[in-house]
Amino acid sequence: MSTTHTLVVNGQSERVTVDHYETPLLYVLRDDLGLKGTRFGCGNGGCGACTVLVDGHAQRSCELPVWSVEGKSITTVEGLGTLDRPHPLQRAFIEFQAGQCGYCLSGIIMTAAELIGSGAEPAREKIVAALDANLCRCGAHTRIVKAIEAAWRASLAGAAR
Template sequence: MVSLTVNGTAHEVDADLDTPLLYVLRDELGLHGAKYGCGLGQCGACTVIVGGEAVLSCVTPLVALEGKSVTTVEGLGTIEAPGPLQAAFIAEQAAQCGYCIPGMMMRAQALLQRDPGASADAIREHMEPNLCRCGTHMRILAAINRAAEEMRGAGARASTDTRAG
């Protein structure tokens, strides 16, 4: 048994310790946002966040996750209340086939959590490991920049609100 927290919910997973996180998420926990792309950690479709870092879940064994916190695209928001990054991807129409989008969102989320002021060049560099075969990279980058601006604005509004009180 391995204990891990996924999207804020604690789980005890009874699976072989060498099982990739991707299979646990999809088969054991019913979370289908992370996609199986290449199975080799080369495309990024399976990207999730573990301990604040973007991780390729297809090559991350369950044994490496004992007691750790995992966030998947399902943890960013809902259809009714999308998170800032999800809303930006919708507004920018960043998905064509959509297969890579959950991984793209998770890699971007990891960066923006750490650095909401990331420059366009820093965003482009950070996103390099994730592939989009449809070629919507420009819309994806526009969505991430839009979310970064929104997150910076929300942070500025929050600090202004606390000083006003």
């Protein structure tokens, strides 16, 4: 039996109809809404490639049934910034060349976005701990952490204005 849900994705209200009650948010984002930045990795919440923000908190979209996020604010990597006004994380990842293959980066960026959104002081230990659950095999970890530190400082400086 199909069910229709209203989601708020990247600030836009979206109505989606799914065939299965437990359809993961990941499938709706990619297949129904065309938001390909959220990646399918392991399918069981273990790799972090599918991470999105739900009401500002990093969540694995492959584990979230679409019904569970109805009425909540969902932000994907596409919703962080634009080409004209990129999010500080997006700018920093480009500046620091913080990735190689890029498959894991949207999940890492969304995990980092939760940290930056917390308003706390940037701390390398917090970044490393938060990223511990995001699998990345490319070896760009040093550049990734430096990019997040720079973006966090830029966000704090922007908030102080």
